[in-house]
Amino acid sequence: MVMVMERMRPLLLEPGDSLLVTSDIEDTVLRYGELSTRTGIPGDQLVLSFMSSLPLPRYQPLGPGESRWLGAVATELWAPVFWIPEEIAQRMPVGDSEAEGGIRGESDDEWSARIALHMVLAGLYVPEDGTFLDVPAALGVDLEDEKTAERVQDWLEGHVDEELDALDPSPLWTPKSGDVDTAGVYFSLRDTWDDLFALSRYIGFDSVLRILDEITTRADEISVETAKEAASYAVTLARLVAAEIGDVDFEAILSDAEANISVSTSTEEVLGFALPELVAALIESRDHYRERANQVVASGNAAVSTADSPAEKPSARQIAARRTTE
Secondary structure (H helix, E strand, O other): OOOOOOOEEEOOOOOOOOOEOOOOHHHHHHHHHHHHHHHOOOHHHEEOOOOEOOOEEOOOOOOOOOOOOOOOOHHHOOOHHHOOOHHHHOOOEEEOOOOHHHEEEOOHHHHHHHHHHHHHHOOOEEOOOOEEEOHHHHOOOOOOOHHHHHHHHHHHOOOOOHHHHOOOOHHHHOOOOOOOOHHHHHHHHHHHHHHHHHHHHHHHHHHHHHHHHHHHHOOOOOOHHHHHHHHHHHHHHHHHHHOOOOOHHHHHHHHHHHHHHHHOOOHHHHHHHHOHHHHHHHHHHHHHHHHHHHHHHHHOOHHHHHHOOOOOOOOHHHHHHHHHHO
């Protein structure tokens, strides 16, 4: 172990990127693949949600002796998303009249939004420069040190290491505002959920429409193969955007568009036969969320407003140092 250090590092996001609700669904999809490639974590163990600009690893309950990141690359597991305390990582209950007993666990969208909000409020992500706290470094484990990285890699692969087992990132996830605790983050998100969801779906559907508009604009210069590939990509993105909405009719339109794209023999057929019904449905879906999304943008995001004027709080280094001496 080494002296704790407060080190901020970039991870896939750019300076100015919001963490809560992505502003670019295509970028988020690309990050999904890149995060899997970098870390060695399979894609089915990552959560792709447009409620967070950064895809997040899934946190499933572990059995005795199980390693969460078995097979992952130790040097890439420095970001807060790989060090979420159990009390925060677990899916929280959500009231739902359609669920058995009136209660269900958080959806991927709800969970991703809450984790993103936690990171913002705790200062684990700094949007001004697009950086995240290096959590192991703040706990005294420098993954940039070769020997330390080898030790952590062995630990990930099942070797016993009581000192690493004892690492506790929980204090680092404490919101900076003294008026907000873990429960407060949950309720803050619930209070603003409908607005945030509307904003994310508006951005998503509008982005898909822009892709389809690009196909139309370039119709005279692209081949039928390119038009079909771009249209199929747009359908895939539309399905991801609509996944949490549960609109059976919209899903049927997506399936029809896929089938019609596959049998189209010209760019004109792609545009005039395969896509019109989908475009109409996308416009209707986007406009359904337009007013609420505009209100969110105009008023600002109430869920993260408490992060703008944080109360005095020890730095990550001070928190970690205090933990190691207790």
